[in-house]
Amino acid sequence: MLPTPDLSHLKQADYNHVYEPSEDTFLFLDAFEDDQKYLETLKPAISLEIGSGSGCVTAFVGKILGESSCLKLCTDINPRAARATVATVRQNKLTADVVETSLVEGLLPRLKGKIDLMYFNPPYVLTPSEDVGSRTIEASWAGGIDGREVIDQFLPFVKDLLSPKGAFYLVVIEENKPEEICNILHQDGFDSAKIRTRAAGRERLHILKFTRRTAPEDKH
Amino acid sequence: MLQCHVKGCNANNFPLELQEVVLEEQEAELNEDFLRNMLGKLEYEALVATCLKLNIQDLPPTIPEDAAYNDDFLQKLHHALLETHVITGKMVCPNCQHTYVIRDGIPNMLLAEHEV
Structure with missing residues (x-):
C-alpha cells in the first residue's frame, strides 16, 4: 500500500476554493496503485494532469514514478488550485510544472x-450549462448536460497529445455514459478499459483507461 | 514548451520570449535515463534560445551527436531543464506581442474572451 500524499499543509479555508480530495480522488489513486507495474514499465518521460486541483493525484503518481524520472506537467483553470498543486508536490518532496490554463x-x-x-x-457532475466555464472551485465539478460538457471539450485533444505508447486515465460517473465516451475515443484509434468501479453515495464512479489500438497483425 | 494561442496568431509565435525574469535555482537529482528519454521530445533550438535570454550560456548550439552518453552535456541539460525555475516574469509572443504573466512559478496562459 502506497501512502496517500501528505496534504497537511492544506487547511479547511483552502478547500473553500480548491476541491478537497474525496471518494473520486481516492478511487483514482487506487487505480494508479493497481497499475503501478504498468506505469513503471511505461516509464513516461512527460506526464500531464488536467485540472490538478489540490495536486493530490500528481503527488501520488510522482511517488510511483520517482521524482527524477518524469517531467510532471499540470494544468488548472483556477489560480488557487494551481498554487495548491505546487504546494502539495513540494510538501511531498516532488516537483511539477503547473500552468494556469483551460484544459490544455x-x-x-x-x-x-x-x-x-x-x-x-x-x-463530471450534471449541472445546467451556465454553470460551466468558471475559474473558481465550481470548475472542479460543474460538468453541464450529462456532466459531459467539459469532458467532450477535452476528448478531441487526447489523440493529439498522447505519444504512441501513451496512456490516458479518466474519472467518470455512470450518468456521463462511459460507453459513449469509449466509442468516441475508439473512433480516434483508442482501446478502452474500465479498470475500477466504486459506488460512493449516489455516485457510481468508474476509472477508464485508454491506450492506442495496436495495428492488427499483418497476415500476408 | 508553451506557445501563443491567441486567435489568428499562428506564425512565428514560438518560443515565447521571456522578459523581466526572476530565476530560482533548485538542486535536483540527475537522472540520465530521464534526460535520454527527453532528448527526442525537446525542441532544442528553442531551449538554447531561451537559455541565452536568461544568460545561461553553456548549452552548445546543437545537440552533440553523442548526447545520450555525453556526461558533460547531460549535466548542462539537467541544469537548464530541471534546476532553473522562472519564478516571476513575462512571456511575450514574438508575433502578436501578447504577454503571458508568470507568477509564483506558474505561467498563466488564460486569454480574455475576445482573444479566444
Whole structure:
C-alpha cells in the first residue's frame, strides 16, 4: 500500500476554493496503485494532469514514478488550485510544472504526441450549462448536460497529445455514459478499459483507461 | 514548451520570449535515463534560445551527436531543464506581442474572451 500524499499543509479555508480530495480522488489513486507495474514499465518521460486541483493525484503518481524520472506537467483553470498543486508536490518532496490554463490551451502544438501519461478527474457532475466555464472551485465539478460538457471539450485533444505508447486515465460517473465516451475515443484509434468501479453515495464512479489500438497483425 | 494561442496568431509565435525574469535555482537529482528519454521530445533550438535570454550560456548550439552518453552535456541539460525555475516574469509572443504573466512559478496562459 502506497501512502496517500501528505496534504497537511492544506487547511479547511483552502478547500473553500480548491476541491478537497474525496471518494473520486481516492478511487483514482487506487487505480494508479493497481497499475503501478504498468506505469513503471511505461516509464513516461512527460506526464500531464488536467485540472490538478489540490495536486493530490500528481503527488501520488510522482511517488510511483520517482521524482527524477518524469517531467510532471499540470494544468488548472483556477489560480488557487494551481498554487495548491505546487504546494502539495513540494510538501511531498516532488516537483511539477503547473500552468494556469483551460484544459490544455497553450500546450499544443508543442506537446503534440509527446505525453506518455495523461490523467484527468474532470468536472463530471450534471449541472445546467451556465454553470460551466468558471475559474473558481465550481470548475472542479460543474460538468453541464450529462456532466459531459467539459469532458467532450477535452476528448478531441487526447489523440493529439498522447505519444504512441501513451496512456490516458479518466474519472467518470455512470450518468456521463462511459460507453459513449469509449466509442468516441475508439473512433480516434483508442482501446478502452474500465479498470475500477466504486459506488460512493449516489455516485457510481468508474476509472477508464485508454491506450492506442495496436495495428492488427499483418497476415500476408 | 508553451506557445501563443491567441486567435489568428499562428506564425512565428514560438518560443515565447521571456522578459523581466526572476530565476530560482533548485538542486535536483540527475537522472540520465530521464534526460535520454527527453532528448527526442525537446525542441532544442528553442531551449538554447531561451537559455541565452536568461544568460545561461553553456548549452552548445546543437545537440552533440553523442548526447545520450555525453556526461558533460547531460549535466548542462539537467541544469537548464530541471534546476532553473522562472519564478516571476513575462512571456511575450514574438508575433502578436501578447504577454503571458508568470507568477509564483506558474505561467498563466488564460486569454480574455475576445482573444479566444
